[in-house]
Amino acid sequence: MFEAEQKAVEIKIQEYCRTNQLPEISAQWNSIPFSGQWGISTSFFQMAAQEARQGKAVNVAQRAQELAAGVKAFLGEPEGFERLEAVKGYLNLYFSTAEYTRRVVDTVLEQGHDFGRGALKGERVMVEYSQPNTHKEFHVGHLRNVILGSCVCNLLEFAGFDVVRANYIGDIGLHVIKWLWNYLKYHNGEEPAADRVRWMSELYTEAVRRIEDEPGAEDEVRALFMRWDRRDPEIVELWKKTREWSLEGFQQIYQLLDVHFDHIYFESDVEDSGKGMVNELIARGIARDERPDGPVIVKLDEILGNQDEKYRVLVVLRSDGTSLYATKDLSLAIEKFEQFHLDRSIYVIDVRQSLYMQQIFKTLEIMGYPWAKNCYHLAYEIVNLPGNVTMSSREGTVVLLDDLMREATSRAVEIVKIKNPDLSPEKQGEIAYAVALGAIKYSMLSRDNTKIVTFDWSTALDFNGQAAPYIQYAHVRASSILRKMDGPLPKPLTPEQPLEPTEIALIDLISRLPREIQRASADLRPLYLASLAYDMARAFNDFYNQCPVLPAEPCVRASRLRLVAAARQALANTLAILGITAPQAM
């Protein structure tokens, strides 16, 4: 937020270097890592090392300190800073606290829910996430994808990108045929139970078990797939009906999680165009048709002339002519770019599909699509159960989303009843829901994408410590003070009293938000914001405990009230990006 002052100092440093024939090094600014002080710093080790390399006999650490001291003397008293120091090779510039406090607070309050928003970048990005399969379960493992994908969309949008939120639903494929086979043979005519996703899931598990146990079942399934391929009206009709059951269930889940999509693709929509593409690949000599004895394959390493095995072989069509995931993904990628004129296409898919993703992107590149290099696989690690057990419906090792939400909410309700017994049951329910969902989302977003999440009930239902409720509670406390302030928010003012260290720490963190949003969106890592939200909440709680607001002297009171309002806004904006509700009471 202080780019102008930073830049001015940078120019002066460059001037100093030129007049003293010093190597010019671009300044790397950091915040000063000591609490209770607020400013920026840069170091002169690089410059000193550069001199050493040029043949000057210098001790780098000593020389860095000399340079820092020299620059400090040269800078004098630059605009916007109240104190400079040269320590251990670092040049520290301390902000004019009162002036910058006012600037940060005023900026936050003027921009409101847009505080932290980046300038429009004129770049359109599609993010594909969730990708549930119909006729199957929706468990806690799938939850990470939805939460991460949705948050990445919020993040990119807030950072200034034009985001298209896309879902890609697996409504056809071997898993669907297996389900249909079981339904036709053992459940024909049955209607789904109230919890549709659970009912669909149970039948799928049953289907898989039967296919393993029953001799001849696999042949029947294959025959059924061929009937689908011929678009046998009876099968198509059943497929439409049962597919709808899953889709209705998914809608409920997305509503529950408060996520939405701009566009939904279906695998069944790109199946035919995908097969067409496979023919094109064969005709152009990119794919080799080994049918009927083998599938249609793209020998990527051979085409690229790789000696080592890097991209291996991509199978694009089964030997019996039925489609695969790859068949459809190739044509879908093209459709996305053509339909939405994308600059970038992000796939939020778990890390196990990394090779597959690279194969798809590379095949598109070989086909000559220039945008293929703008496809990106955002890989995240899966959610396991304790003991590194993978969630699997066949093994019965799944935690269903519905069960998790119900358990978390009921636990939160118990706490709300104790903390806030006077609220209406409806209000209590609302708060409990916000807390429960927030806790679940935060536990996934506060872990780096490459880290495996181990799901266990006690951790998932722990609302203490570094978790969403802690952050939400800070927001509640700020809201509570503002509710009781009796009158309008004081007008902008420059604090006259010296600020407490906790106030400075809080303002410092708030001022970092715009930059952290850019950093998080560049790296596609919500973790940065999850951490900042927690740090802000902790700083606010410190401030809350040490600095009375409402009973303070009028001048101090006014200044602190504005700070409380700014903190509340910064917390709310960060939580909004994380997809977590910021309640008024808890």
Next chain:
RNA sequence: GCCCCUGUAGCUCAAUGGACAGAGCACCGGACUUCUAAUCCGAUGGUUGUGGGUUCGACUCCCACCAGGGGCGCCA
């Protein structure tokens, strides 16, 4: 065999190549007549898997190795 990810406090995790590697949980001891104690304060806890290298400076980058997980022709 090839490729990818992970390895940091007892546990779960943070840490733009920078100053003293930080939080939470757990454990121990404190603080509600107060703007909401879903909070705060204090104490304990480290050879950043190992060995080299690059660098003024390495948890961070490079190489090798060790341990765990994952992927590698007709699942998605």
